[in-house]
Amino acid sequence: MNPVQVEQRLREFLDEDLGFGDVSGQFWGSQQVSGYLVAKQAGVICGQDLPQRIFDLLGRKTATYQQLVPEGAVVVPGTRIGQVHGAAATILAGERVSLNLLQRMSGIATATRAAVSALGDDQIRIADTRKTMPGLRIFDKYAVTVGGGVNHRLGLDQGVMLKDNHLAAAGGVAAAIAQAQAVAGPLLRVEVEVETMTELQAAIAAGADVIMFDNQTPMTARKWAQLVPAGILTEVSGGVTLANLADYRGAGVDFISLGYLTNDVRPVDISCVFTEAVKS
Structure with a gap:
């Protein structure tokens, strides 16, 4: 993917979702959290580099995403595909855009692999x-x-x-x-x-x-x-x-x-x- 186009699109998606700011995120301050992205269905995982790009756009170096399975991996329900750590405000602000893209792209990759x-x-x-x-x-x-x-x-x-x-x-x-x-x-x-x-x-x-x-x-x-x-x-x-x-x-x-x-x-x-x- 063209990295310039990817960043442009991600900025647009975040702008659409954030509006004037994440009003829920204001309660978190600098609190740090850890967690996982979990596949609840079987499929081919796609879009693994996007969560980190999204976190970086929201607050560079305040949150990290570690891939636990490689791009294109076939997973079963319950598989942890990635780990998040860092500022709760950054992760929560980028969570929905990250998941929306990962879910859609994984669905397309899964359908293509099946074909x-x-x-x-x-x-x-x-x-x-x-x-x-x-x-x-x-x-x-x-x-x-x-x-x-x-x-x-x-x-x-x-x-x-x-x-x-x-x-x-x-x-x-x-x-x-x-x-x-x-x-x-x-x-x-x-x-x-x-x-x-x-x-x-x-x-x-x-x-x-x-x-x-x-x-x-x-x-x-x-x-x-x-x-x-x-x-x-x-x-x-x-x-x-x-x-x-x-x-x-x-x-x-x-x-x-x-x-x-x-x-x-x-x-x-x-x-x-x-x-x-x-x-x-």
């Missing part, structure tokens, strides 16, 4: 989409990589993707690809979505860099992948779920993109529990 396992094909990579929560994209997409997936475009500036509306506006697959190639830089790939054999053939003839098979069955994906020349990447998207991922095993495509990884997030339940308080 990779269900597919069971080292030749096909699981990818995310742009269906991320506004403001959380860098965290969401990082979590996908921790879970074993890869990132599709981070934003609209990182590649050309011609979908149904683009094709309709341009007048078809060939015209859309030609227009995109005329303005795209030499390092930008041009990807096009196809839904029929006719569109597939047009995309191949026009020299697309990536061809997405949209809402196609595993049988069709296998058939179409065999028709695509070497040098053109292939992607399956739409209609793929955890329940039917295994059906695409051996399909011969390069990627399967899954919007639900970041669009239907089930956070991993994580709590912060103080174990002792030290008098100031």
Whole structure:
């Protein structure tokens, strides 16, 4: 993750949560506390460096977070994933933002790991989409990589993707690809979505860099992948779920993109529990 963007986002999140200040925190003074972050559900832990970054923004060197399990670790319920120590006011002010991010990111990493396992094909990579929560994209997409997936475009500036509306506006697959190639830089790939054999053939003839098979069955994906020349990447998207991922095993495509990884997030339940308080 870009550290500059991470800090900017964390400042925004803290500003939203703190408002004019933590009115509960004023009672704690300089009291010192210790405690743990505990995973209450099984999952893949992600976001382990964020609590310390958050504490540092709130009060540099007044609180510490020690990771007890590494990033990407698979844990069982009851696992202590980290230890906190320091000023109660700092820890309590940063607790909710830390937990919200850890829980969401761990949920995404867990779902991605499950998808990779269900597919069971080292030749096909699981990818995310742009269906991320506004403001959380860098965290969401990082979590996908921790879970074993890869990132599709981070934003609209990182590649050309011609979908149904683009094709309709341009007048078809060939015209859309030609227009995109005329303005795209030499390092930008041009990807096009196809839904029929006719569109597939047009995309191949026009020299697309990536061809997405949209809402196609595993049988069709296998058939179409065999028709695509070497040098053109292939992607399956739409209609793929955890329940039917295994059906695409051996399909011969390069990627399967899954919007639900970041669009239907089930956070991993994580709590912060103080174990002792030290008098100031």
